[in-house]
Each structure stands twice: as structure tokens, then as C-alpha cells.
Amino acid sequence: MNSPMSFETSNLSQEMLIQLYQSMLKPRLIEEKMLVLLRQGKISKWFSGIGQEAISIGVTLSLQNDEFILPMHRNLGVFTSRNIPLRKLFAQWQGKLEGFSKGRERSFHFGTQEYKIVGMISHLGPQLGIANGIALAEVLKNTNKLTAVFTGEGGTSEGDFHEALNVASVWKLPVLFCIENNGYGLSTPISEQFNCENLADRALGYGMESHIIDGNNVVDVYQKVNEIAKSVRVHPRPVLLEFKTFRVRGHEEASGTKYVPQELLDFWAAKDPLENFRAFLKDQNILCDEVDIQIKEAIVHEINEELDIARAYPEISFNEENEISDVYANSEFKLVHPSEKTKELRFVDAVSEALDQSMERFPDLVLMGQDIAEYGGVFKITEGFVEKYGKARVRNTPICESSIIETAYGLSVKGIKSVVELQFSDFVTSGFNPVVNVLAKSYYRWGQMSDTVLRMPCGAGVGAGPFHSQTNEAWFFKTPGLKVVYPAFPADAKGLLATAIEDPNPVIFFEHKMLYRSVRENVPTDYYHIPFGKANVLKSGNDITVVTYGAAVHWVIEIVQKEKISADLIDLRSLIPLDTETIFESVKKTNRVIIVQEDTLFGGLASEISALITENCFQYLDAPVKRVGSLETPVPFSKTLEDNFLPINRIEKAMKELLLF
Structure with missing residues (x-):
């Protein structure tokens, strides 16, 4: 059978073409097996990427193995291309301890530092901001690495998508924003999701480069992304990639595809990336039936063997102590006690001094917030910091609380601490989702620390009205995984903020703005801690x-x-x-x-x-x-x-x- 698709392969070796084929075939065969297991009730849910394999494979093989990638539900090829042992994937999908999340997450909602993957977040938008944070860390460390992040066409309607693109463009972050435009957001067609011809056109508004790629052509995906990736490593910048493809199965298997016109399904079935590429390779005498059978049999054997190993793992057992202890990362750093030498400080000065001394103690600590650089923040707490530490570490941000909190998490993924100043604690509502669903849950979900502090100027008494006066600690203290601190005196503010920055967990740090300049006391001059949980x-x-x-x-x-x-x-x-x-x-x-x-x-x-x-x-x-x-x-x-x-x-x-x- 001649392939109706055209493949330009002159720049690729036969070995590379076979690798592309094998890499697509493996997730296809795994999926077919998973659909059988789903019908047998041996896995709980499945989001099929059949027909979209070329995108995952082409993008992942274009990245270096130590470059982070943030996939979605339908990107099984990302995981298999990173050579993750199938037994661990199968154990993950069966809720076994030997998976990646100790039975706490399902399907692809997990991350792994070993394979440089940050897993799917159901709210979609936060992934993009997290990619920014990882890419920012690469820039700060001068690694010449990039980050790739996936979203669907539905996710491009979320505010986080636009915030992330804007931040990436302003900061020139090396991120490949990969849109899998597959026709439907669950059952809603693209005609009801956006009113533009191409999603790639949205890059123009952010001053970004963009490309439209045939997402069913694995050669096009690999060659074009590989070329772009090489360029981005040399000249860091964000690039928006729109992959045109189609979701031939339901959003998840229970959804079905009854809402999709049959002629549309038939059209895209003819563009199946695997079948077309197989036909092309055979037409070009690069792949023969005998070798094709051998490749398939080897993969099927690996799947069955690894599945048997995963099945033999015992069912997970509940241990309350283990569950509770994994909500927070271990924070047993060495406490520094206050010195006897003191000087009188206002509350606002104590906060500033804690930040200053922490910036010296942690040379890669990053401060982010609106107007915090040259202006010094609306309360002047970071005044003079830019001259001392530079704009790479003291960063003015656009007005986009959600994306900046996500960026802070991305920095943490790369081992960099950060402090985010919310101009007023009231404004955290614009970033509420990443606080309670990303920062708070991360360590419990997959052992990844959220090493960031959110500074929250709060409180009434200054005639600031409903939008600038709340003391909203109740929104956070009931969320497992967050730590909440609320000092009343300058000495406590300084010591507790230092502790918050050293603590590897996310800390919500309230600072009552009425106290900033009305309360003063003698404060130890040197760096010190005050432990949490001690009234x-x-x-x-x-x-x-x-x-x-x-x-x-x-x-x-x-x-x-x-x-x-x-x-x-x-x-x-x-x-x-x-x-x-x-x-x-x-x-x-x-x-x-x-x-x-x-x-x-x-x-x-x-x-x-x-x-x-x-x-x-x-x-x-x-x-x-x-x-x-x-x-x-x-x-x-x-x-x-x-x-x-x-x-x-x-x-x-x-x-x-x-x-x-």
C-alpha cells in the first residue's frame, strides 16, 4: 500500500527512520493492550493517544535526555521515548507502590526527576507556567537547555496559557509551547472553542515565533522540532508550535465518539501516523515484513513480560503514618539561633533584612513580584535589592499571579528557591489554583518539593477597602501541604521569614501592612531562625x-x-x-x-x-x-x-x- 502522506527523509539515516517507527509502534501496542485491560476492569481509566503518536515521539526525540518535558494525557510516547521501565508505568496505572506516586495518583498525573518529566495537571494551564520556571532556571544556570510543554487546543482558552506565553516572551525563556490541536475538547469542537484560523497566530500578540506542523507526520515533527530546538539552545526564546492532528478515540474511553461525524473519523483514519509511515518505509525498502514482525514481536514480548512483573507486585497497603509524613518534605535544616547583638527595626525593615540576608545566604534565591525591582515594591521592602543582586534575581513580573506562582514551582523543580511577593494578599485569588492544587499537593503526589514562599501583605485598619484589606489565612490553613505563618513583631517576622525560605515546603507568609511602620523593637542583627509550630x-x-x-x-x-x-x-x-x-x-x-x-x-x-x-x-x-x-x-x-x-x-x-x- 502506498502511503498517501509525503515524507521528506533525505536528511535522516535509515537507522533514524527505523527508530522513529519503533518509537511510534511501542506506545500504540501498549495502548491496545491497555484498552483490553480497561475492558477487563484491570485499570480504572484510559486517555487514548492513538493517532497522535507522531507528536510525542518527534518532540521527545528532538530533546536531550536531561531537558524537561511536561506532557499531557495522550503523550504516552514521551514516557516510552525516555525509556522508562514499562513495569513502573504499569505499576503506576494499577495504583501499585512500585509506580511513581505510591498509589496516590493515576495514569499520567505524576512526575519523575530521574527521567526529567513533570506529569499532567488536570487544570491544564499550570503546566505552561511551570515550564517557564524550569526554563528560567536553565537560563540562570547558563545550561543552554530548553523545556517543552504540551497542551491541547482546549487549554489555550485558559488564562494561564496567555499569562505563560506573555511571561516567556518578556523574559526570553527557552520554552517550546506545544499545542496538540486535535479537534475536540472532550466533546466541544474547535469551532466552539476559538474564533481564529490557527492557534499559532496567537503568538503574534506576544511577540513570539510560531510554527504550524503536521502532527501526523513523524518526520516533519522530528525534523522541524529538532531544528528549532537547536536554535533555541543557542538563542534562548519561546516558540509556539501548533501540531494539527485529530483525536480518533474519546476524550477518555467512557466518553466514546458518537458526537464526531463519521466522515471526519474516516478522513483522519486515512492519515494515521503509524500506518502511513509503515507503508512509506516499506515502499522505500527501508522496512520489510519480516523485520516489521520481529520489531512488533519484541515489543509485545516486552509488554507482556513487564506487565507480568507489575501484576506480581502486591496491592498497596494503607499506612497512616506514611501518608501523613509524606504531605510535607523533611525540613530539618540546622536552626540558626539569634545573636545577642540587636538594633531597633520597624516591622517592614525586619522583613527587608530577612530577605537581604537570605539572598546572601542562598546565591541562587530568586525574588519575583510586581514592581519589586527598581521601584522596590509598593511597600519598599526590596528597595536597593536590584543594585545589590541584579535583575536576574530580583525580577519585576507582569500582572499575572497565577503564572508567577507556577514559575516559582518550576524553579523549585530545578532546585532553586524563590520568594514571590503578592502585592496584596487579596490578589492571591488570581493565583489560587496553583497554590492549592500544585504547590500544596506536589510533595505528596510525587515527592517533588515546592520550595517557595508567598509573601502576603494583608489586613484592615488602613482604609484600603474590600480589595486590599483581607486577612485570608482561612483559605489556606485547611489545605494539607501548605505551611502558614503570621508574625506580629519585627523580630518574629525576620526569624520566621528566614525559616520559611530555608523550609523546602510552600509557605504562605502573612505580613500585616498596618504593622509595617507602626511596630518596632530590638531585632537581632545577624541571620537567624525562629522554628515553626512554636507559639x-x-x-x-x-x-x-x-x-x-x-x-x-x-x-x-x-x-x-x-x-x-x-x-x-x-x-x-x-x-x-x-x-x-x-x-x-x-x-x-x-x-x-x-x-x-x-x-x-x-x-x-x-x-x-x-x-x-x-x-x-x-x-x-x-x-x-x-x-x-x-x-x-x-x-x-x-x-x-x-x-x-x-x-x-x-x-x-x-x-x-x-x-x-
Whole structure:
């Protein structure tokens, strides 16, 4: 049978052509086997890439083995081309311990540092920003390496896609953005997804180079991507590649293809990349039937043999200690204790000094945020940093919180620490998905640390209104995998921020902006840590326990001193991990407890601490646990409204009522 497709192979050896064929045949045969196992109920789900193998193979073989690639569901060829042992893939798909994620992820939702792959993220968009971070690390390390990342045509409608392209273009990052335009996003045709002829045309708006490639022609894919990759390694820049192809099976097997017109299926069936290339090789006498059979039999034998090995692995067993211990990476770095030498600093200066000393301690630490370079940030915390550390490490970012948080994660994949300044903590909503679904889950999913700190200027009391005044720690402390810190004093801010930067886990670091220039104290001059999970008992007393954090600490101090209340005053400092031991010991002593937070009351940290006290110290209580927080409204602008929104005027009354109970 003559191939209806044209292959320009003059620049390729016969050995390379056979390698391309074998590389496409292997994932096709694996998929055929997986579809059988799916029908037998031996795997739970399958996203078929049949008919799209040429893209995965051509791109992966164009990359060097130590260059990262971020595939999607239908890129099995990426994994097989990186020569991952099939037994590990099969174990992964069966939820076995011997897979890549200890049974915690399915199909292709896993990564591996060994094979330089960051696995599929269901939200699609974050992959692109992560690729930027990996590529940025390659630039900072002068490796002359690139990164390739896949998305489908559906994913190009997400904001993260546009943010990632913009950042990559502005920063000249060596990323190949690979769009597999396969006709449908689940059942939605491309005519209902975008209103342009080619997705590659979108590159024009970002000042990016782009190419359209026949995604069913493995020779075209390999040769064109290989040529582009060589150029990008020499002249770093992002390139947008649109591969025209088609998804001949359902989004996943349960979906089916009833929504696809039969004539369309027939048209693309005739363009099958494997069958056409096989026919071409035979027409050119590069491949004969006998060798073809030998190649196929060898692959089938490998599949069956490796599958038997994977099947023999025992079913995974549940171990609660192992599950809990894998939520966070080990953070047992050597604590540096404060020196006796001190100087008076404002809160804002202590934060700045912690960043400065950390930049010196970690020569590759990167700071990112809006206006943080020459301008020094809206609160001037990084003023002068550019002159000292350069723009490669102190990076102004476009207004795209999501992509920059993803970039921070990508840096972590390459072993580089980062600190991201959210201009106001309110703006983290624009990057919420990568925080709770990427940073928080990464170590549990595949053992990859998210070594980044998100600095969160927060809080009311400065007349900034609903968009700039929230204290939104409740959005994060319930998400396993995140650490949440909220200092109230300059010395704590400096020591805790240093700890946060050394900690290999993602840390949400709240800084109350009302405290920036209103609170000052003597702060140790040298670099030091304050450990997480250790509350500070600011005042000892016998009548009542007051648990609080952030700006509320200062409100409570004023009331306790003015009313001469004998109180244990506990400044939590660290919300996750939480120092329950100190809280419980105090409650057992005083028998009365009030918890004060600036956040609106319902669903906040005070509620969780109250529940913990009730569960663990009920027999010691002489009165109900009391909670005080802000009104259940957004933060208002007017000073009169804001003063009454905050709980300041309600704390004293609540304490007195509790003492009289």
C-alpha cells in the first residue's frame, strides 16, 4: 500500500527512520493492550493517544535526555521515548507502590526527576507556567537547555496559557509551547472553542515565533522540532508550535465518539501516523515484513513480560503514618539561633533584612513580584535589592499571579528557591489554583518539593477597602501541604521569614501592612531562625487564656494591660503547624479561653482551635470557649465602618463576660 502522506527523509539515516517507527509502534501496542485491560476492569481509566503518536515521539526525540518535558494525557510516547521501565508505568496505572506516586495518583498525573518529566495537571494551564520556571532556571544556570510543554487546543482558552506565553516572551525563556490541536475538547469542537484560523497566530500578540506542523507526520515533527530546538539552545526564546492532528478515540474511553461525524473519523483514519509511515518505509525498502514482525514481536514480548512483573507486585497497603509524613518534605535544616547583638527595626525593615540576608545566604534565591525591582515594591521592602543582586534575581513580573506562582514551582523543580511577593494578599485569588492544587499537593503526589514562599501583605485598619484589606489565612490553613505563618513583631517576622525560605515546603507568609511602620523593637542583627509550630507566650496569668495572632496580638496586649487582666497571652506566630501543646497547657491552667482573630468569624482559625480545645481539654473548662472576630461582611472603606467591622471594640466585652461566667 502506498502511503498517501509525503515524507521528506533525505536528511535522516535509515537507522533514524527505523527508530522513529519503533518509537511510534511501542506506545500504540501498549495502548491496545491497555484498552483490553480497561475492558477487563484491570485499570480504572484510559486517555487514548492513538493517532497522535507522531507528536510525542518527534518532540521527545528532538530533546536531550536531561531537558524537561511536561506532557499531557495522550503523550504516552514521551514516557516510552525516555525509556522508562514499562513495569513502573504499569505499576503506576494499577495504583501499585512500585509506580511513581505510591498509589496516590493515576495514569499520567505524576512526575519523575530521574527521567526529567513533570506529569499532567488536570487544570491544564499550570503546566505552561511551570515550564517557564524550569526554563528560567536553565537560563540562570547558563545550561543552554530548553523545556517543552504540551497542551491541547482546549487549554489555550485558559488564562494561564496567555499569562505563560506573555511571561516567556518578556523574559526570553527557552520554552517550546506545544499545542496538540486535535479537534475536540472532550466533546466541544474547535469551532466552539476559538474564533481564529490557527492557534499559532496567537503568538503574534506576544511577540513570539510560531510554527504550524503536521502532527501526523513523524518526520516533519522530528525534523522541524529538532531544528528549532537547536536554535533555541543557542538563542534562548519561546516558540509556539501548533501540531494539527485529530483525536480518533474519546476524550477518555467512557466518553466514546458518537458526537464526531463519521466522515471526519474516516478522513483522519486515512492519515494515521503509524500506518502511513509503515507503508512509506516499506515502499522505500527501508522496512520489510519480516523485520516489521520481529520489531512488533519484541515489543509485545516486552509488554507482556513487564506487565507480568507489575501484576506480581502486591496491592498497596494503607499506612497512616506514611501518608501523613509524606504531605510535607523533611525540613530539618540546622536552626540558626539569634545573636545577642540587636538594633531597633520597624516591622517592614525586619522583613527587608530577612530577605537581604537570605539572598546572601542562598546565591541562587530568586525574588519575583510586581514592581519589586527598581521601584522596590509598593511597600519598599526590596528597595536597593536590584543594585545589590541584579535583575536576574530580583525580577519585576507582569500582572499575572497565577503564572508567577507556577514559575516559582518550576524553579523549585530545578532546585532553586524563590520568594514571590503578592502585592496584596487579596490578589492571591488570581493565583489560587496553583497554590492549592500544585504547590500544596506536589510533595505528596510525587515527592517533588515546592520550595517557595508567598509573601502576603494583608489586613484592615488602613482604609484600603474590600480589595486590599483581607486577612485570608482561612483559605489556606485547611489545605494539607501548605505551611502558614503570621508574625506580629519585627523580630518574629525576620526569624520566621528566614525559616520559611530555608523550609523546602510552600509557605504562605502573612505580613500585616498596618504593622509595617507602626511596630518596632530590638531585632537581632545577624541571620537567624525562629522554628515553626512554636507559639510565643507573651504574658503569663491565671484567670484566662487568650489565643491570637497578627495585628490582633497588639489589640489584646493593650486591653490586658489597661484592664490589668491576669491572662496567658499566646501569640501563635505559626498557624500551620499549630502549637497545640502550648494552647492546651495554658487552658488546663486557666480553665477559660478566648480566641481572637481579625478574619471574619465563621469558618476561621478560631473555630478550629475552639474545636481542638473542646475535644482535648473539655474537662478543664469552667466556661464555654469564646471566639471573637470581624463582622461577616467584606472589609469596608469608611473609617467608621471599618472600625466597627474589626473586632477591636468587642474583645474587651467578650473577655469580661468570660471572666464572669
